Amino acid sequence: MEPPDDERIVLGRKDDRTMVGFQWTGAEPQDLGDTETAVALGAVWEGDELVTYNIEHLRHNLQHNFDGFLEDSD
Structure with missing residues (x-):
């Protein structure tokens, strides 16, 4: 089941304990x-x-x- 379009989805968090300083949550699209x-x-x-909210x-x-085609995200 997909979340509603206006639901706040946390994609990742800054994390100083990791080598890169960031940790994905698993909610991000696979290829991101x-x-x-x-x-x-x-x-x-x-x-x-x-x-993201959408x-x-x-x-x-x-x-x-x-x-190669990217729409304006606004």
Whole structure:
């Protein structure tokens, strides 16, 4: 079951205990590999958490990122 489009999904958290300083939660799309791409695709930082309020839009943008067509995430 997919979450509602307006549900807050935590994709990852800053974590100084890890080598890279960040830990994904497992809620991120499978092919999302870095935080900069996540932000470019519409995710936002809220404190130490990287979140999205529309996971389907994020997945959609990620797919288009691979095929070279990227919509404005706003």
